[in-house]
Amino acid sequence: MMTVTEDSCGYHDTLAGCCSCEIDRVRYGVEKTESCRTNFIAELAGWGMSPSEIVSNINFFMSVAFAEDGAVKIVEGVSKPGDRVTLRAEMPVIAVLSNCPQEHNPAAGFAPTPIEVIVSG
Numbered sequence: 001m002m003t004v005t006e007d008s009c010g011y012h013d014t015l016a017g018c019c020s021c022e023i024d025r026v027r028y029g030v031e032k033t034e035s036c037r038t039n040f041i042a043e044l045a046g047w048g049m050s051p052s053e054i055v056s057n058i059n060f061f062m063s064v065a066f067a068e069d070g071a072v073k074i075v076e077g078v079s080k081p082g083d084r085v086t087l088r089a090e091m092p093v094i095a096v097l098s099n100c101p102q103e104h105n106p107a108a109g110f111a112p113t114p115i116e117v118i119v120s121g
Helices: 021-028 036-045
Strands: 002-007 063-066 072-075 085-089
């Protein structure tokens, strides 16, 4: 659906999924936090889509480590200011982005920062 044409970081995750109230309770013991899943649900509702239509996501700039037993652990990110990923849509797509609001995980250094998105035709 999309081709990566530029990637200045090289570390991205496709296994840990998006944060949600449920996973935040399991991972961090916190209740009802803002999450990527709630952001996705809100945006897709505007397109007439339900939560069951959320597909697997990619976590750009998020690093994960694997323990010897195969467990996945979210670790501090390796990206730096100015890193970028450029994608080219190969067909019409609905791309929903969530700048993860998670303050309890090390991927964003426990302090999420703004992102810039440029869409060109």
